[in-house]
Amino acid sequence: MTTTSSAGSESTAAVTLDDVRAAARLLDGVATRTPVDESRALSAIARTRVVLKCENLQRAGSFKIRGAYVRMARLSTEEKARGVVAASAGNHAQGVALAAQLLGIDAVVYMPTDAALPKVAATREYGAEVRPEGGSVDEALEAAHAEAERTGAVLIHPFDHPDVVAGQGTLGLEILEQVPDVRTIVVPVGGGGLAAGIATAVRAVRSDVRVVGVQAASAAAYPASITAGRPVRATRLATMADGIAVGTPGQVPFALLRDAGVEVRTVSEEDLSRALLLVAERAKLLVEPSGAASVAALMASPGELEGPVVAVLSGGNIDPLVLLRVVRHGLASAGRYLSLRLVIGDRPGSLAALLGQLARSGGNVMHVSHVRTGVDLAIDEVEIDVQLETKGPQHCQQVLDDLRTAGYRIAP
Structure with a gap:
């Protein structure tokens, strides 16, 4: 596992604690206050107290409903009438589709052609129109941008917008309330919206709490971006953790993570499979590979992070066929x-x-x-x-x- 610190000097804070608190009020009655669960098995491996934040039990199966709903609820009446367009490998797609259903907005979602069939089916069941496009989230996002320009529909970016980041940050407020003695929060990182929102909310209230991001080593854009001081496209995207396989960090979350000095670690595919297996077997929780990235980081470097540690399980939308392969891989790795x-x-x-x-x-x-x-x-x-x-x-x-x-x- 490798680590990189995103400390920087230039301040471009686009989201504040007040923004996150306002988002929390907007989400009251919409997003579920997901439970936390202390894991004795993981605590023994990590050599410190570990508490799981079970966002895999959130509505639509991941944290994405938080940011998507906040962004869409704040659209004007005229913007809502034009409809929305989004791009996602699955979790943001379902978050947008559910938010659109709740708000009465037409939604079109572009998804990579190899997106997991259960995620595609769930997105359609929430009422969105799904259009397969490209071999990655970045390519699907290009199609979504073009659709927005052509039709006037509002693009709901999966991570690069202040409202989206503020919505994701509400998870951080819940962690502070549920685990008041928390010292470290470990968060999966794709585009960076979740980690940026959590860091913004948590560090404004508790500057002593350390936030650590985790990416899959074979799809990690943040380490090179932090070194360059700007978002840089990843050289490859080859990971089972499709939920965090994002080619380029967002400008908004990158600036927030850099200014907060958030460290970003990387984990291997073996780390991810072992983590998913442990969470399923010992915590009795079903998570997708990207959702288990936080656990993978703790298992890969026991004793390095000060506890109590909260490991965010960011999503549980896993294709059963992928689950079968990952569990088999995890058994072999273990x-x-x-x-x-x-x-x-x-x-x-x-x-x-x-x-x-x-x-x-x-x-x-x-x-x-x-x-x-x-x-x-x-x-x-x-x-x-x-x-x-x-x-x-x-x-x-x-x-x-x-x-x-x-x-x-x-x-x-």
Whole structure:
């Protein structure tokens, strides 16, 4: 994990504590006051008290309804009549669609062509028109800009607007009320609106509270932007955490995070998958990979952050197919899923003997496949691919040692 500090000297504060408090009044009865839940399992790993802020239980499945509703509720009557347009991989799309439904506004949402089908379906169910466009949020956003210019519809940016940032900042006010002794808040970062809103609200009330942002290392625009002193486009966007895979930071949140000196850390795909698995298994909460970024940072660097720490679970809108892949990846990263390739004699009973050996070692066989032809195989040999569920890294090593002791050849 790497860290970067966004301290700077030029002040361009576009959002104030009063703005966030006004947004909170506007959201009263609209956004859910999501619960907090202390995690003993994560506290033990992080070596400090950790409390989860469960924004995955928010309406529409993420924090996005906060900013979207505030922005749209403040439109004039004439602007509302023209309708709104937005771009999103899923969470902002659903937030805009729900806000439009509540406010009686027509909404068009551009989504990347590979957006998760459940997120697309949910956006449509809230009443918005969904238009697939481009391979990323940035490309979808370009289409949304063009639609706004062509039709006069109001663009509801996912993060780069003061009203949106103020709305997201209401989450910070809730944290201060629910965990009054908080010392550190860890927040997933995409475009930066959520972290900027939280930092603005929290540091205005409690300057001693540290706010730490987290990005996926393979889709991290903030570290380079902080170094350059301005928003810089990420060189790649290749992460399971599609909710924070944003190419370029927003001008408004970047300035706020820079002025607040907010640190931005990065986590690997393995960190994300392990975090998602832990939250599901130990906290009994379903989150998407981007929503688990805060937990991933705590697990990757135990003991580094002063507690009590509040880890924001920013969203829970995960495609079940992605969940299946991520859980499998998380099991492998945690040493609880072992994939083996062995060469055995092509004789009756050989496979049964192998499975018996694995059973004696305590491995739970999940999948077996045969390969009978190959340049590295003799005429009387067969290659077996086996996938096992294990009890952890030590058990994995025991299974391997037992196989070698029994005379099995494990292919590289």
